[in-house]
Amino acid sequence: MKKILVRAGMSPLDTFSADEMIKRNSIGNNVGNLMYAYSIFRNLTTKDVELIPDYYRSNPADADMINETYDSYVIPLANAIRTSFIPTLKRYTALIKKLKIPVFVVGMGMAFSYEPNVGQKRPFDDDVKRFVSAVLEKSNILGLRGQITSDYLSYLGFKEGRDHMVIGCPSMYTFGDNIKIRDVELNNNSAISINMTPKADQKVLKFLNDLSGQYKNLEFTPQDLDEMILTYSGMPFLGAAVNSKINNYPNNLSSDVYKNNQVKFFLSAPSWIDHMGTIDLSIGTRLHGNVAPILAGTPSIAIPIDARMRELTEYHNFPRIPANEIHEDMELEELLEKVDVHSVEKSQKRNYDNFINFLNKNGIENVYRYNSEGWKAPFDEKLEKVNLKEPLTPITSCGAEEMSERLQKSFGIIVPKQEKEKNNNNKKLKAKSKTISKLKNDLDKKDKELGEKNQQNEELTLKIQTMENSKSWKLTKPLRSFKQN
The missing domain is CATH 3.40.50 (Rossmann fold)
Structure with a gap:
C-alpha cells in the first residue's frame, strides 16, 4: 500500500469537534481549505493508495521521517503567493530540498489586486522562485489556479507548459466532470x-x-x-x-x-x-x-x-x-x-480532462481510469462509515446546557489564542521598532557622510577658487614686470 502525505489541516474522514478544530486551526483560517482537500483525497485514493494529512506541519526537521514513511508528498495550495504566507513558503522550500520523494504542487495561486501588474517587482519574488525551483526538482510540472498566476511565474522566468500549467482549483473536480446545475425560479420562500x-x-x-x-x-x-x-x-x-x-x-x-x-x-x-x-x-x-x-x-x-x-x-x-x-x-x-x-x-469536462492530464504528467495515480457510471470511489466507501459533524450554529441558538459547555470550553480556547496573538503582535512591534531604529541609524550615518562630503566639497571648491586666483596672479605679474623694464 502506497502512502501519500497531503498538505491539509484535517482529512475529510476526521471528525474533530468544533472546539478542537478551533484549537488546532484545522481549517487553516478558512473553511474553504477543506473543500479542495476533499477533492484531492477523493481523486487520489485508490485501493492501493492511502492519503494522510500533514495537519499543516511544515518542519524541515521532518524530512528523514517523511522520506522513510511516504512515497510522495502532494501539496495543494490556495493563494500562497502573498506576503503573509511567505514564511510558510520558505519552510516548505527548506523541507522540499531535503526530501528524496516526489513532491507535487496542485492549485497554487496568488493574492493580487483585481487588475494586477504581474511584471511589477515584489519583495517576495525570490522566495517564490526558490520554492518553485525546489518543487521542479521533485516533479515535472506545477499546477496553478489561473492565468494571472501563470503569467506571474512566467515573469519570474518559468515557462508555461513546461514548468507550470493552469488547472484551476482542485475542488471543482471533486466529482469529476459531473456538474449539472438546476434551474432557478425565485419567490419569497426561496432558500x-x-x-x-x-x-x-x-x-x-x-x-x-x-x-x-x-x-x-x-x-x-x-x-x-x-x-x-x-x-x-x-x-x-x-x-x-x-x-x-x-x-x-x-x-x-x-x-x-x-x-x-x-x-x-x-x-x-x-x-x-x-x-x-x-x-x-x-x-x-x-x-x-x-x-x-x-x-x-x-x-x-x-x-x-x-x-x-x-x-x-x-x-x-x-x-x-x-x-x-x-x-x-x-x-x-x-x-x-x-x-x-x-x-x-x-467548461467542466475540458477542465477536468486537463486536470487529469496534469496528474498524468506527474505520474500521479488517480481514480479517472476507473471512473464510470455507478462506480463508487474507494474514498466514498470510507466516507460512508464516518458520522460527519452537523454545521455549527450561533451559540444563541443553543440550549442552556450546550451554551454553558461552549462558554466553558471557549475560555480555554480564546485566552491562549489571544495571548499568542498578543505575543505575535509584540514580536512584530519589536521587529518594526528594530527596523525603524536601524533605518534611523542608517539615515543619521548617511546625513553625517553627506555633511562630511558637503564640507569636503566646500573645502575643495575654496581650494579651486584659491588656485584659480593664484593662477591669474602668476600670469599677470610677469607682464607688469616686463612693461616696467
Whole structure:
C-alpha cells in the first residue's frame, strides 16, 4: 500500500469537534481549505493508495521521517503567493530540498489586486522562485489556479507548459466532470445562501446584507476562523475582522442573521456540499462559498473582488458579475438576468480532462481510469462509515446546557489564542521598532557622510577658487614686470 502525505489541516474522514478544530486551526483560517482537500483525497485514493494529512506541519526537521514513511508528498495550495504566507513558503522550500520523494504542487495561486501588474517587482519574488525551483526538482510540472498566476511565474522566468500549467482549483473536480446545475425560479420562500468577504466593496456588502430582509429562508455561510469563534462562543477574536467596525457585514451576535439563527458554519466539505443541495440559490464574494453549491448542482452567482477570485471564476466559467455592476436598490432577479447559471457546465469536462492530464504528467495515480457510471470511489466507501459533524450554529441558538459547555470550553480556547496573538503582535512591534531604529541609524550615518562630503566639497571648491586666483596672479605679474623694464 502506497502512502501519500497531503498538505491539509484535517482529512475529510476526521471528525474533530468544533472546539478542537478551533484549537488546532484545522481549517487553516478558512473553511474553504477543506473543500479542495476533499477533492484531492477523493481523486487520489485508490485501493492501493492511502492519503494522510500533514495537519499543516511544515518542519524541515521532518524530512528523514517523511522520506522513510511516504512515497510522495502532494501539496495543494490556495493563494500562497502573498506576503503573509511567505514564511510558510520558505519552510516548505527548506523541507522540499531535503526530501528524496516526489513532491507535487496542485492549485497554487496568488493574492493580487483585481487588475494586477504581474511584471511589477515584489519583495517576495525570490522566495517564490526558490520554492518553485525546489518543487521542479521533485516533479515535472506545477499546477496553478489561473492565468494571472501563470503569467506571474512566467515573469519570474518559468515557462508555461513546461514548468507550470493552469488547472484551476482542485475542488471543482471533486466529482469529476459531473456538474449539472438546476434551474432557478425565485419567490419569497426561496432558500437563499449568501457568503461575504469583509474587504468587499461597501455597495456589494450592502446588497448582500439587505437580502436577509427580503428572503425569510436566507442563510449566511461564514468561512473565516474568527467567524467560527464568534459562532461557537459569541466572543470576538481581538484584532480579527469580526472585531472591527465594518458596515453591512454580520460581524457580531447583534447582526440580524445571528439574531435570527440564520448562520451555518460547516465543519466538513461533504456536509457543506450536501446541505447546499437543499438551497435554491447561492450568491456571494467567496470562491468556495460558490464551489460548494455548484458541486451540489445548485445555481450560484459569484462576485469576484480580486485577482485571486477573478482568475478562478474566469477559468471555470462561473456565473459571475463584476462588483462595479452592482448598484443600490438592485434586485436579485435583476442579477439573475445578467448571468447564465449553467455556464459552469460548459467548461467542466475540458477542465477536468486537463486536470487529469496534469496528474498524468506527474505520474500521479488517480481514480479517472476507473471512473464510470455507478462506480463508487474507494474514498466514498470510507466516507460512508464516518458520522460527519452537523454545521455549527450561533451559540444563541443553543440550549442552556450546550451554551454553558461552549462558554466553558471557549475560555480555554480564546485566552491562549489571544495571548499568542498578543505575543505575535509584540514580536512584530519589536521587529518594526528594530527596523525603524536601524533605518534611523542608517539615515543619521548617511546625513553625517553627506555633511562630511558637503564640507569636503566646500573645502575643495575654496581650494579651486584659491588656485584659480593664484593662477591669474602668476600670469599677470610677469607682464607688469616686463612693461616696467
